[in-house]
Amino acid sequence: MDWDKLRIFHAVAAAGSLTHAGDTLHLSQSAVSRQIRALEESLNTTLFHRHARGLILTEQGELLFDATNAMRRRIDTAAARIRDSEEEVFGELRVTTATGFGTLWLTPRLPTLYAKYPDLKIDLMLEERVLDLPMREADVAIRMKEPSQADLVRRRLMTIRMRLYASPEYLAQRGTPKRMSDLADHRLICQNTASHQVAAGATLVQELLTYDVPSMLTVNNYFGALQAVIAGLGIGVLPDYVIQDFPNIVRVMPDIESAEVPVFLAYPEELRQSKRIAAFRDFVTEEIIAHRKRLQEEKVGA
Secondary structure, eight states, X not given: OOHHHHHHXXXXXXXXXXXXXXXXXXXXXXXXXXXXXXXXXXXXXXXXXXXXTEEEEOHHHHHHHHHHHHHHHHHHXXXXXXHOOSSOOOEEEEEEEOHHHIIIIIGGGHHHHHHHOXXXXXXXXXXXXXXXXXXXXXXXXXXXXXXXXXXXXXXXXXXXXXXXXXXXXXXXXXXXXXXXXXXXGSEEEEOOTTSSXXXXXXXXXXXXXXXXXXXXXXXXXXXXXXXXXXXXXXXXXXXXXXGGTOTTSEEOSTTOBOOOEEEEEEXXXXXXXXXXXXXXXXXXXXXHXXXXXXXXXXXXXX
């Protein structure tokens, strides 16, 4: 099968348009159309339904697009491994993690990584959906539970807990709760228990809601919940790592917290030798070690 025709087919299928694919490939629309017709003739099938608003893959076209997607991922992997030299770290690294952890912990620390590897290009994907690493939707992931996908290298980084926090201004105005029953006088800020989140966080929120909380604000990620706490809207259920960079936030009812939540770093087995993965893994590990050291120094100083 003609590889060049497959490349053009993949671009058309991804763009859904001969014109847009031609722009990407630097080919005229007529040249792209000829290549698609030739590919259909060689396969003796129709790959696209033609509509006024664009092109839609037929069932046979979907099968071929799945195959070209797999080919592209394998080629991207091979290219990434080739680009990884023995002494230099450069090129694109696609990192995925949850919105809260990515915005509140990871992003503020990235200057350290870029200072060491200025030619690194990080594509940071913050979402609650767990991306498929073996299928190369991302290169490396940091997740709040151990990945279940096969063929992954995984490392446990640390554990976190969900705890209760409020701003000094809110507590000065509304008072500091001493026991769970005191929540009846406060507004609770948390994720909805039906939203995607770590099980330990949902369990803690469900327990808190048994105390007749009169007012609530639910946010679908911890970054939004933190901003609400800073704004003095109420008492927030937040992961303990947020206080590292927001020391003015006050922990309330320190005996109340969730079960431990493990944090894992994972990447595909085929990227085990990647210098970019190693650089990112070591950077994250060093930041966690530095944090633990600061905590120990604070305990000694106290």
